[in-house]
Amino acid sequence: MLRVNNLQVSFATPKGVVTPVRDVSFDVGRHETLGIIGESGCGKSVTAQALMGLLTPRTSRVDGEIILSGERLDVLSSGTRRRRSGRDIAMIFQDPLSSLNPVFTIGFQIEESLRLHTSLKRQQRREKVISLLEQVGIPEPARCASAYPHELSGGMRQRVMIAIAVSNAPSLLIADEPTTALDATIQAQILDLLDDIKRQSAMGIVIITHDLSVVARLCQRVVVLYAGQVVEETDVVTLFQHPRHPYTRALLAARPSAGREPKSRLDEIRGSVPALDALPPGCAFAGRCSQATTRCLEDSPPLRTLGGAPHQVRCWYAENTGSPS
Numbered sequence: 376m377l378r379v380n381n382l383q384v385s386f387a388t389p390k391g392v393v394t395p396v397r398d399v400s401f402d403v404g405r406h407e408t409l410g411i412i413g414e415s416g417c418g419k420s421v422t423a424q425a426l427m428g429l430l431t432p433r434t435s436r437v438d439g440e441i442i443l444s445g446e447r448l449d450v451l452s453s454g455t456r457r458r459r460s461g462r463d464i465a466m467i468f469q470d471p472l473s474s475l476n477p478v479f480t481i482g483f484q485i486e487e488s489l490r491l492h493t494s495l496k497r498q499q500r501r502e503k504v505i506s507l508l509e510q511v512g513i514p515e516p517a518r519c520a521s522a523y524p525h526e527l528s529g530g531m532r533q534r535v536m537i538a539i540a541v542s543n544a545p546s547l548l549i550a551d552e553p554t555t556a557l558d559a560t561i562q563a564q565i566l567d568l569l570d571d572i573k574r575q576s577a578m579g580i581v582i583i584t585h586d587l588s589v590v591a592r593l594c595q596r597v598v599v600l601y602a603g604q605v606v607e608e609t610d611v612v613t614l615f616q617h618p619r620h621p622y623t624r625a626l627l628a629a630r631p632s633a634g635r636e637p638k639s640r641l642d643e644i645r646g647s648v649p650a651l652d653a654l655p656p657g658c659a660f661a662g663r664c665s666q667a668t669t670r671c672l673e674d675s676p677p678l679r680t681l682g683g684a685p686h687q688v689r690c691w692y693a694e695n696t697g698s699p700s
């Protein structure tokens with residue numbers, strides 16, 4: 376349903392042009408949840424912004440194809456994409472407070488989104504607001520509709536954002552770290568809600584996260600990004616049982632187990648991601664990889680398909696890394 380081909384995003388900065396997303400391709404099917412994981416700065420949010428059409432030609436350059444239900448979105452004007460944003464692809468963010476307008480009630484803001492994208496009459500919109508709030512598990516929908524954003528808890532605000540996102544039945548929902556700002560119990564409830572929504576509609580979902588437990592809980596396929604490139608893509612079972620890229624293996628090894636911190640941050644891997652303006656000539660992960668050879672330092676490996684189930688890995692030695700370390 377969504378096909379992204381060779382997506383590349385560059386920004387002009389005072390230090391020169393940087394390219395935080397480099398040749399990224401993936402698909403998302405109907406009813407499918409794709410996870411995009413990787414450390415801070417690896418290009419997850421910039422990828423999402425490019426899919427949403429939020430990057431303007433004035434400050435950025437976006438190359439590659441974005442195809443939704445057979446239609447090329449990347450060739451549409453930014454005005455057209457803005458008008459259709461929320462209907463083709465909807466997005467929810469880590470911090471719902473920054474996406475909600477503090478001076479309008481929740482009901483008004485959901486209704487506004489319906490007014491923009493549907494032909495519902497005023498009374499129908501009012502009714503739809505209440506049913507959307509019910510659908511996202513808000514206990515007193517009428518009261519919530521007349522409340523202002525600051526009067527709700529973080530979890531309730533995120534439910535409201537999900538209600539707005541699904542209000543126009545988008546083909547695709549992108550959730551960028553949707554639960555990072557919430558405490559553990561509320562996180563689990565929001566993940567359950569996203570899972571329910573996926574079951575009830577044909578929508579595809581892209582979940583951007585640092586948290587491997589979110590991936591295990593919700594996703595069927597996973598794209599691992601490193602320094603703006605896809606380094607591994609596979610189904611979730613293969614990812615956890617037979618990861619092939621040393622970076623993926625390091626992420627899994629850094630995962631908390633019983634008795635350790637319940638929250639998995641991916642920044643526990645030794646060393647750091649290379650700066651965008653100082654990418655090495657070879658493999659971007661070589662500087663942190665315990666198995667790197669001279670070849671890895673000199674030649675950048677291509678993304679290769681391994682035999683069997685669709686499994687792609689960007690490592691010269693993917694065949695040699697059989698079992699998880």
Ligand SMILES: Nc1ncnc2c1ncn2[C@@H]1O[C@H](COP(=O)(O)OP(=O)(O)OP(=O)(O)O)[C@@H](O)[C@H]1O
Pocket residue numbers: 386387388393395413414415416417418419420421422585651
């Ligand atoms: N408008 C911009 N101009 C220049 N550089 C940018 C711009 N937006 C993002 N970047 C750079 O692109 C890189 C990728 O950023 P991005 O926000 O996609 O990371 P991320 O993977 O979402 O990280 P996090 O997990 O911290 O949210 C970063 O180095 C960031 O500084």
Ligand SMILES: [Mg+2]
Pocket residue numbers: 419420421551
């Ligand atoms: Mg981000």
